[in-house]
Amino acid sequence: MKIASWNVNSVKVRLPHLLDFLTTAQPDVLCLQETKCLADDFPRLEIASLGYQVETLGQRAYNGVALVSREPARDLVVGLPGAEWDDQSRYLEASFGAGDHEVRVASIYLPNGNPSATDKFTYKLAWMEHLVAHAATLLEREIPLVLAGDYNICPADEDVYDPVAWRDDALCRIESRARFRALLNLGLTDAYRVFHRESHRYTFWDYQAGRWNRDEGLRIDHLLLSPQAVDRVAACEIDKTPRAKERASDHTPIWCELAI
């Protein structure tokens, strides 16, 4: 089972690239973030024509997450449990497959948190603490679990093109990294680092200042795996193809293959 994650920065604008990715990469489940549209406006027909169905939590103009899948999603959880005060569309979770083939998947759009001297940073940290608590609950199920999404966290300096310049940014602050490590300390594994030890591998490149052409980016999109998922993971790659296209998202997809 191939599970991918991609912050598309508007699903309407990115629809041609999205259809292209579904056709070429053939994921079984694709987690989307920053869809930026209401559920009623989601381009379901075009996606359905490729044999995929959609579950989404959307809002106007900002945020928005979705699960695009070949099989129907089961036991949907809409919004981050325990964070019912959050009115932003940032979390969607469901099961795919049945019995020994069941995988629980979440599409996560974690708050950015900048500027880090404001309540936006407080909101990010609070949101992360709820995510840690919920992840602990999910891990008790002892099933394959993939927490996929735009975490807006660079786990280490090697995940940043210029760690000194980014040191005080909400994506790199020690408070943000500590909470990301709290997820790992629960027993979750960063799927990309199972297969790749190289520094300077990115999933995001800012639109400004020629960051893409200079390969100056950030690794902020992650697939976190439960022990039962790590036992089955066969590959994890960042697909840079979509980022190179005209009118691209500033993020590019990351995917993993589970032997399920």
Add this chain to the structure above:
DNA sequence: ATGACAGTCTGCGACTGA
């Protein structure tokens, strides 16, 4: 260098993002 991004709608400038 009076610059150099992209998306949305409160819409032709402001807000948000990373």
